[in-house]
Amino acid sequence: MAAVIAGSGAAAAKLLQRPVHSLARCSRQQYLRLRAQHAPATVRSFTSGRRALDKKYTEDHEWIDISSPESASIGISTYAAKALGDVVYVELPTVDTEVNKGDAIGAVESVKSASDIMTPVGGTIIEVNSVLEEKPGTINKSPEGDGWLAKIKVTDTAELEGLMDAEAYRAFTEEVEDK
């Protein structure tokens, strides 16, 4: 996340006509406001723990950040990452692929096993997190943040309705544990 902000730092500073001394200190809210003011229509929303309210979960332990259906991040939950153990390989989908809800869009693999990732909603893949190709362990460090797998342009937002919110997902995982 920091890398992306830093990369756009110069552009943001120019737009503001005001020195932003260290973009690392620029709050996320500030940055998003800057981008929204001057950038094209789509605002990339970066997932972070503080935006838990925008996250929905599937029974397959995937999450999707629904704050912006134009570009919704998908990943695996902290619960799943912990259970999987050290991720050593990630297979990502191809950008521009059209997918239906439930399609396999990639895989997250530990030494022991491979887990397919199903897309929680139908849409078009618009971006993939290629950092994971070199650093698959990012998923373990930040499964619901930097470890996002892909971003999807949601076709039918109604499909998001059936997903669990953070609270419901937590209850769901507790049920799974008890079994």
Next chain:
Amino acid sequence: MSSRRTATKLAHSLERTAKPQAPISRQKRCLTTTTRPHLQPAQHANRPTIEPHSTLQSLTLPPTRPFTHQPSRSQSTTPSNTAPPPPFPTPQNPGKTTLHPLHLSHHATLVPFASYLMPLSYPSLSHPASHAWTRTKASLFDVGHMVQYHISGPGAEGFIERVTPMGVRELGAGEGGLSVLLRDGGGGVVDDCLVTRLEGDLFYLVANAGCREKDYEFLCEEVEKWVEGGGQEVRVRHLQDGGEAYGLLALQGPLAGEILGEALARECRVDLKTWYFGRAKHITLELPTGESLPIVASRGGYTGEDGFELSVHPSQTLAVAEALLDGAGKERLQLSGLGARDSLRLEAGMCLYGHDLDEDTTPVEASLSWIIPKRRRTLQGSEGRFNGAETIIPQLTPRSKGGTGVSRRRVGLIVEGAPAREGAEVVDEAGGAVGKVTSGCPSPTLGKNIAMAYVKDGLHKIGTELQVVVRGKKRKAVVTKMPFVPSRYWKGGATPG
């Protein structure tokens, strides 16, 4: 990329945390075969005789005698038999080794394996970290779920040469190696196992946990057939005391030698430098209580590293494990579980029964012909034949030279891109099916994807280029010599074995 298929959903994969268990046959207790008493007195012409020792003390008595493997009293009135059976836990009532309290205190992730609750990993080290630790330092594995037998009696040597293709006659005291139990007729592998001559007519066999019932049934039946065929007395005894199986600890890694050396009692005169891979010895460990504990230890293991497997009386296994851990210190020795055990053995090119070996596979197909010594590769003469020899021996000669050859062979593969896993299809350049992956994982040591597969005979040569289908896509693969990671069995001297 996104072709819909029956997939390993994340949720399902999280439940399936261990390899699927080998099929468990219906429990069948084998009664002591009180068939005709052994037919003739033992002929021990050139064989060292067994000193009659008393059998193991019961658990209620304080340990005044060593808990080492003592040959059972050679009683001329004892008929050939296979008793007692090993314990047969079930998935509903899983077994626990005597190290279970240790796993709990170290917060192991426990998983069911062959109806035992076994540690998959421990929180101190992730799977890849534990794997690397074993190759650079030393790890301690609880393998007490495996099944340990004694096979003894004047007929033991001949019996083992019947049920395995091993050259048992040539084994000196303390010598042993890998072999397979064979089904008569088809020559399929019932189980792979380690067979060691302890001394004289006393042999030690270690078999897989997943085959415990099947192996027991097999041994019972084979003993019956042996006796009916006029064979000399043979006794098969599961190693247990008071109903509890003997423990088995695997100490593996480059530091294993020094760690075990430090754990030996002062009076133990074993020279670790000349204790070579494949040899079993009676050694004495010093416990923290000051007691000396005699045990049987074999140099070898399932990781490709130098190491030892320690067979310990059930009442002492926990003490030995703790003594090793405390003596070595956590900078040198860490507990490790089934997860690392599996990736280590795959790098070492070793089979996992139920995956790379099964009853429909002969040793020749499994690329294990090397376990059949030259002397045993004949159906003629007075040589005792091994089960399935009529099928297996012709397979050793290719069709072009008048034998039957085999239609498929086990090979190692290195796969590009995604790791290939069990069940993945192997195809040739044209896309035609030529085989199947039986084990596969990303190799933590090599950073490449390794796999074992059975491929059509003819495509098994090193360097053959094939493809493996993973998630609907063909991935380049090349037949690679195993072990994938060079083995470091102790064969003496400074250079790796």
